[in-house]
Amino acid sequence: MNEELVAKITQLVMEKMNGNTEPQQVAEVQQNNSTLKILETPETSPTDGSNTLIKLYNNAPSREPINYDAPAYTNTQAKPFQFEVDSPSESVQAARKNTPARIGVGRAGTRPKTKTWLKFRLDHAAAVDAVYGEVSEELLQKLNVATVTTRVTDKEEYITRPDLGRRLSDESKEFIQANCKSNPQVQIIISNGLSASAIEENIMDVYLSLQQSLSNLNIEIGTTFYIDKGRVALMDEIGEILQPEVIVYLIGERPGLVSAESMSAYLCYKPRIGTVEAERMVISNIHKGGIPPLEAGAYLGTVVQRILQHKASGVALVEKES
Amino acid sequence: MNGGKGALTTEEILSAGIDIGTSTTKMVVSRFLLRNVAGLTHVPRIEIIEKKLVHQSPIIKTPFKSKDVIDMEKIEQFIFEQYQLANILPENISTGAIIITGESATKHNASEVVHTISNSAGNFLVATAGPDLEGIIAAKGSGTVQQSKQTGKVIANIDIGGGTANIAVVQFGEIIGTCTLHIGGRLIEFQNGVIHSISPPLERLMQRWDNPLKIGDAANDPRIAKCIEEMVTLLANVLSGQLQDEYHPLLLGHLPNWFKQVDAVVFSGGVAACIYEDNCSMRQYDDIGERLAKALQQHDALQSFLWIKPEETARATVTGAGTQTTDISGATIQVDAQALPLKNVPVFQCNMNASMADVHRIVANAVAQANTLFSVQENPVPFALYFSQLPYLSFQDVHELCQVILQQFTLNSRSNIPIILIIQSDYAKVIGQTIQSINNEIQIICIDQIKVETGDYIDIGEVLPSGVVPVVVKTLAFHSQ
Incomplete structure (x- = not known):
């Protein structure tokens, strides 16, 4: 994630720990629309002379002996905190090209370095935010999709009761019946699932590219809608109501530490209540660092074409194709 | 196109490689297995997962009609014989390369040969090599490129055939530079104990001498050793980055263009067969090939590099042409x-x-x-x-x-x-x-x-x-x- 942000937060942490010094300067940093207050401390903060048990040496250059008679903070040219320059060997650089994993990050004693640790915390926080976040109203308006709900009432229940996320609420059932086209060739549905950020980041491009691909292939699309807190198998009930040939279900994937923005597309030929998992297919890892959303959308169109052609999905499709 | 149809099964394609070199011509046919390696839940990624040599021709002498004209009919005949031996129809070949290397590439009908054969000898794709590409293909065929992925070392693959030495420098599986020199086994040929021919670049080199070698001089003339010494020293200088003279008579094309220090060397090509296998029976030629191999092994400056053994020596280029030139597009x-x-x-x-x-x-x-x-x-x-x-x-x-x-x-x-x-x-x-x-x-x-x-x-x-x-x-x- 953002190097600068990590550096700023570290600065902040260091300040908190150096609580006995007076803040000299307050800088404001705009980051992700939230404002962080950064406190700058002079390098000559007199930690050495204090009675504290723990001393913090912030990569400090050798300090001059402190003269308490002299006015404090004479050379108070405050410098922003900076991490030591990361200069990995060529082999580490070559290895890093092959994985997004945190390799070759070094260590401090038996523990990770502060920078690594903070980045880890940041990524973890992003994952938590993705689960508890919501897809914005503007995005849904731009997509021109209506929202329906499941039997889940809040996030906690969504996480603890997957079965409730697999059923539509009564009013949603009625709404779908009344407002969505019946018997389309393809029904596209969207849900935040376990990552609202996945939908925020990727849905627009995947959806537009998929629509284009299907229209090039002359495949008819039903009325797309958005499901708040849905689970994958919810497509079975929607299949019962609208009787589409294929459902393409775009849903936010359980976030990980490499990306919290990964989306998946689940596809199934004629999903109905009682459909077994072997009939579902998934294209996962759709995000900036994985399969580019645009390319995924274009590819999904051809998968739908194959499903329609063979009237089968999942394991049955593999069998029919081979 | 319906991307990914049947992507779950493996498929096979045949690839042919033909190398028409200064002194020898050879051919390989290999079978590639292609498979979706991306896993079921991903967008497919088709890769070549296995390359198997199904036929290796013997190494024959490159046939010439005259000094400057390659005998195309004989080469075609050779190729069709090999197809028969391998039990393969030319039309089943779907990829591969035919390359014309070393001094053969400078013959009058070189490009005609390559194009005619590529049309008749299978529906495969053609690549006429320049000296740089030739070095790269040899480095791939000898296994050096693959080996470089396992170490951080900068490795120079030196493919020494009859007419040229093609150097390709590799690190982490990437080519970082090339250079080609007129160093090869056939630069001086003998017949009945006397010098039968001297190649023009070598003659230019000897113009600097007071008393250059001539055709008809004895095969054990001490000046031959001096010639070989010059070649080997030049190679050592190139590898250690000391060659500055862009008009050096033995330099073919550009100066070395890599900027890293070479750590290790791999020799491939016909002359290398004498280095590693300690038997020159594969080269039935009356020329300086053997002596050149010996000189390379004994040269002090070259000993300072780490020597790595290649997987292929004499067949490095043809193996590279047959197995390493084909890429597979995204799925x-x-x-x-x-x-x-x-x-x-x-x-x-x-x-x-x-x-x-x-x-x-x-x-x-x-x-x-x-x-x-x-x-x-x-x-x-x-x-x-x-x-x-x-x-x-x-x-x-x-x-x-x-x-x-x-x-x-x-x-x-x-x-x-x-x-x-x-x-x-x-x-x-x-x-x-x-x-x-x-x-x-x-x-x-x-x-x-x-x-x-x-x-x-x-x-x-x-x-x-x-x-x-x-x-x-x-x-x-x-x-x-």
């Missing part, structure tokens, strides 16, 4: 099957500098330049536009880009020629599909995940059942950075 692409195969398509690079701000100007410039560069007497020739460093694209960006591309291509009245696009990042399908949705009349070939540059030529083979296309890139440049 999500858009290609008009009727327009394939395409051979010798020149590439023009269109660098987007990670921004869409200037897309009109950049694409217009690139298309205009490529048109002037590649058109033959006002006749537009199909060329491939290679988009590198595209920024992260949104749907609107792709639309804008495709509009510009279509505009530029139709502006130049190229409507009867397919638009060929190569995309560095994984966007081929969406770009192809968008162009199709704007104009479904035009033929489009849009592939990705192939590394090319301006100056490269590519061959694009027919669509395989899994929806990918085999591609042979004839590169003269390096893609390390």
Whole structure:
């Protein structure tokens, strides 16, 4: 994630720990629309002379002996905190090209370095935010999709009761019946699932590219809608109501530490209540660092074409194709 | 194209490699297994998972009609014999390369030979090698490129055949430089104990001497040792980065162009067979090959490098041509099957500098330049536009880009020629599909995940059942950075 942000937060942490010094300067940093207050401390903060048990040496250059008679903070040219320059060997650089994993990050004693640790915390926080976040109203308006709900009432229940996320609420059932086209060739549905950020980041491009691909292939699309807190198998009930040939279900994937923005597309030929998992297919890892959303959308169109052609999905499709 | 159809099963293709060298000609046929390696839940990624040599020809002497003319009929005859021995029909070959190397490449009918044979000897793709490409193919065929992926060492593969030594320097699996020298086993040939021929570059070298060797001098003349000593010292200087003289008589083409220190050396080629196998029975030639091999082994400066043994010696180049020249495109692409195969398509690079701000100007410039560069007497020739460093694209960006591309291509009245696009990042399908949705009349070939540059030529083979296309890139440049 953002190097600068990590550096700023570290600065902040260091300040908190150096609580006995007076803040000299307050800088404001705009980051992700939230404002962080950064406190700058002079390098000559007199930690050495204090009675504290723990001393913090912030990569400090050798300090001059402190003269308490002299006015404090004479050379108070405050410098922003900076991490030591990361200069990995060529082999580490070559290895890093092959994985997004945190390799070759070094260590401090038996523990990770502060920078690594903070980045880890940041990524973890992003994952938590993705689960508890919501897809914005503007995005849904731009997509021109209506929202329906499941039997889940809040996030906690969504996480603890997957079965409730697999059923539509009564009013949603009625709404779908009344407002969505019946018997389309393809029904596209969207849900935040376990990552609202996945939908925020990727849905627009995947959806537009998929629509284009299907229209090039002359495949008819039903009325797309958005499901708040849905689970994958919810497509079975929607299949019962609208009787589409294929459902393409775009849903936010359980976030990980490499990306919290990964989306998946689940596809199934004629999903109905009682459909077994072997009939579902998934294209996962759709995000900036994985399969580019645009390319995924274009590819999904051809998968739908194959499903329609063979009237089968999942394991049955593999069998029919081979 | 229906990308990914049957992508779960393996498929097989046959690849042929033919190497017509200064002194020897050889051929290999190999079978590639292609499979989707991406796993069931991902967009497919088709890769060559196994390469198996199914036939190796004997190494024959390159037949000549006269000193400057290669005997094409004999070579064709040899190739067809080998197909029969391998029990393979030429029309079943779907990729591979025929290359003409060393001094054979300078013969009068070199290009005619390569093109005639590539048309008659199978439906495979052709690559006439320049000395740089030859060195790269040898480095791949000898296993050096693969080996370099397992260590951080900078390794020089030196392929020494009859006429030239082709050096390719590799690190982390990437070629970082090449250089070619007139060093080879056949630069001096003997007959009945006397010198029968001396190659022109060597004669130029000896012009600096007071008393150069002449045809008819004895085979044990001490000046021959001096010649070999000069060659080996030059090689050592090249490897250690000390050669500055761009007019050195034994230098073919450019000076060494790598900037890192070479750690290790691998020798391949006919002369290398004498180095590692300690038996020169494979070379039944009366020339300086054996002595050259010995001199390489004994030279002090060369001993300071780490010596690594190759997997292939005499057959490195042909193995490289047969097994290492074919790339597989990304699995999500858009290609008009009727327009394939395409051979010798020149590439023009269109660098987007990670921004869409200037897309009109950049694409217009690139298309205009490529048109002037590649058109033959006002006749537009199909060329491939290679988009590198595209920024992260949104749907609107792709639309804008495709509009510009279509505009530029139709502006130049190229409507009867397919638009060929190569995309560095994984966007081929969406770009192809968008162009199709704007104009479904035009033929489009849009592939990705192939590394090319301006100056490269590519061959694009027919669509395989899994929806990918085999591609042979004839590169003269390096893609390390």
